[in-house]
Amino acid sequence: MESEALAAAAAFPLTPPRQYLIINNIQKRKNIRDMLLSAAAFGVVEVLVVGQKLLSFDQAMNIEDVLPNFQFPFRITRFATLGECRAHLVAVEPTVTILGIEILHNAKSVNDPDVFAGPTAVMAGNEGSGLSDAQLAICDRFVYIPQYGGGTASLNVTVATRLAIAPSSHLNVGLTRGRRRCPQASVQLSSAMPAPSSSTRHRWSFNFEVEQDFQPGPSWAFPGPGRSQNLHMPATEVAAIETELEKACPHALGEWTSTAITGNDVLSSCLYSSGIVASKAGKLAPVANILVAATMYLFRFIYIEVVSAIPLNGGSYNTMLNTTSKRWAAFVSALAIIAYLATGVVSAVSASDYLQKEVPGLDTIWSATGILTVFAILNVCGLNDSAVVALIIFAVHTLTLIGLVLASVVYAVQHPHIFWSNMGTPFPSLDVEGHDLPGNAATALFFGFSSAMLGVTGFETAANFVEEQAPGTFRKILRNIWYLSSFFNLTLSVLNLCVLPLHVTTANSNVVLAMMASTTVGRWFELWLSIDGFIVLSGSVLTSYVGITGLAKRLAKDRVLPEFFLVENAWRHTSHYIILAYFVVATSLVWILEGNVVMLSSVYSYAFLGLLVLFAVSAMLFKLKRSQMPRETTAPWSACIVGLFMSCMGFWGILMGDPKVSVVFATYLLTVSGLILLMLERLFVLRMIMVVLKTISPSPASDKMRLPLLQSPSEVLGGPAIVKAIKTINEPPIVFFCKHPDLQVLNKAVLYVRRNEHTDNLRIVHVYSRGGAPPAAFHDMVAVLDCMYPKLRIDSVVVEGEFSPSTVHWLSHALNIPTNMMFIRQPDNMDAHKVSMLGVRVITG
Incomplete structure (x- = not known):
């Protein structure tokens, strides 16, 4: 083998021009070391180091751990400035050309043979910012290394340097697919190996054919060879689609109508959370609410960053789907289902409690079941959540709470002794894992904070109907909701201590606000607040039905839930299977927990805090894996980390409470997760x-x-x-939009589809400009992947036109594939971002 290699090397003698490497403004020691090793491998005669820290550079040169006793075969010369470096180069090599690696309009391809015709000195830019102005000034030419990200990542620096100092070679691969001979695939590579005793480089050219049997097994397991397809988009059809998109106005909801829909969920929590927080935190209830307000202030910006980048319905599920695997997203969807389930149940039971306040003897469990039944029937009949009605309910409820605040302030001024009496009470004892423990300030704050998070449940609602909101509305909704929830939760917790003794609050925790109304104003205001509470909480039940219907439809379209949930009745065109399933599960939860609002609220808190934890995690993954996607704002890392910590503390506090609640929550979560896992597997x-x-x-x-x-x-x-x-499960195809024929990206897309989707057909689509031509290597690269993965038929599709929302809609109709089954690489410009807003899933970075 060695003699054959030496003979082959002798057959291709090369005497390349002398090459130099300039290292300047490289931050990571690993990158410096990789550059030095590449320079040694490809025969660089001198490395010129400009301004690098001496200690860092010396540590980078220490390669004893990987190559013992190795010595670099070139000179290393250090300079203080780039000007001194250039002067030295010109002195020792008058005809040298300094090549900067940068994507500029006048840059030449790395495969252009004229670039390396004479002596060259190669210089790469910084890992994050590329070449600086000073570096650009000393360069004679620029060489372009094809890259498809918004910036130069740390891997790209070393790879680009290696490509620029290595010779080019060609790999010609001929493929035979079944009985049909594929076009010859030609892929340019840089491949070189140093000779044992010199810097001579050798070039290899491989020509071979791949014979592949595309029937290694039954057709249901091996779908056969892929196909190539050229599609033409008629200009009239594209124009019609663009006109239709312009006329369509899904963003109909303004700031206050959207705030009302979300606010009814959030502010309805005040009706049952105030008493629960007081029973856990005692006199420190206001402090617990301050901690909650601070936590949700951080989540405001976390939500804005993620949702503005991916403005699609689905909230946490949608975020995880675009940053991690489908299985993780499916687990998040299980929590979202439990959250909607608990929302409806807690609201129905709390509404029954306020109704029972005025109708003594009313059975809470049967009343809650009746409320769930009535709204199930209304939803089957086609009653949807009206934004106008929601706005009216929101306005009346807000005015009612303001009236309660004003009346309580007057009462507190007249009866200051109640507040001071409450300040002298001991901290409440707490039931932790079934054992009573004496309370102290730490336990009051810890468990009070966990319970106070119940007062902001519904905060995530705005992210679940973002597609129906006007542009720029989402940020305003979260601002309004944060101000309102923080004000009322904090103010009512303080005034509660000023109006009612703590033992009265604890004994009537389900209807604390009604008790405050009766104490401060009288019987008529108590009646008014009870009716208001019943209406607002009943509205939350309706919102839960509407929300779970939308989420279940999305999950069924993504093939996470059974597709029969998409079936609509012919009478009112409503999703009766989803509504019926929600009613059955919600009713069972009411009866299992016997209508206990505290325990039901704990189940709700489990789901809500679990969603917050996973949303914070997904936001950090989003920063790491989807950094190039346009967004309105960028939440600092500190906000994500602190938000994650606080939500984990809240979840832990609920977890350490009543063990029965944990068992019930785990039972329902495992049931829903089991159904989803069964669908995925x-x-x-x-x-x-x-x-x-x-x-x-x-x-x-x-x-x-x-x-x-x-x-x-x-x-x-x-x-x-x-x-x-x-065969029926695998029949629906998947589309992946390929901007550039990059084999690595295409392979990542194939692996993602194999791991996350049920299909035997992947269609890789490339859209090229009108009047142009598709890349010559595109069909061949797809053919290579088609041979590599015989259990997946991979088709190549080229379309002439502009990559735009209208193109995606046309392809969805022409190929009969919904947009949620179309995937794309991370968009780094607004045009591609508009496409991802249609529901096209982002699957690679």
């Missing part, structure tokens, strides 16, 4: 069923012939039905 389950059937009940023919399972599903009892189900 249904192909595996079907194959296991086939194996079990073959084992316990083989057909006579299969048992006699001893046929392999995968080759003979028809010979297995029930096999044809299972195969039909597998």
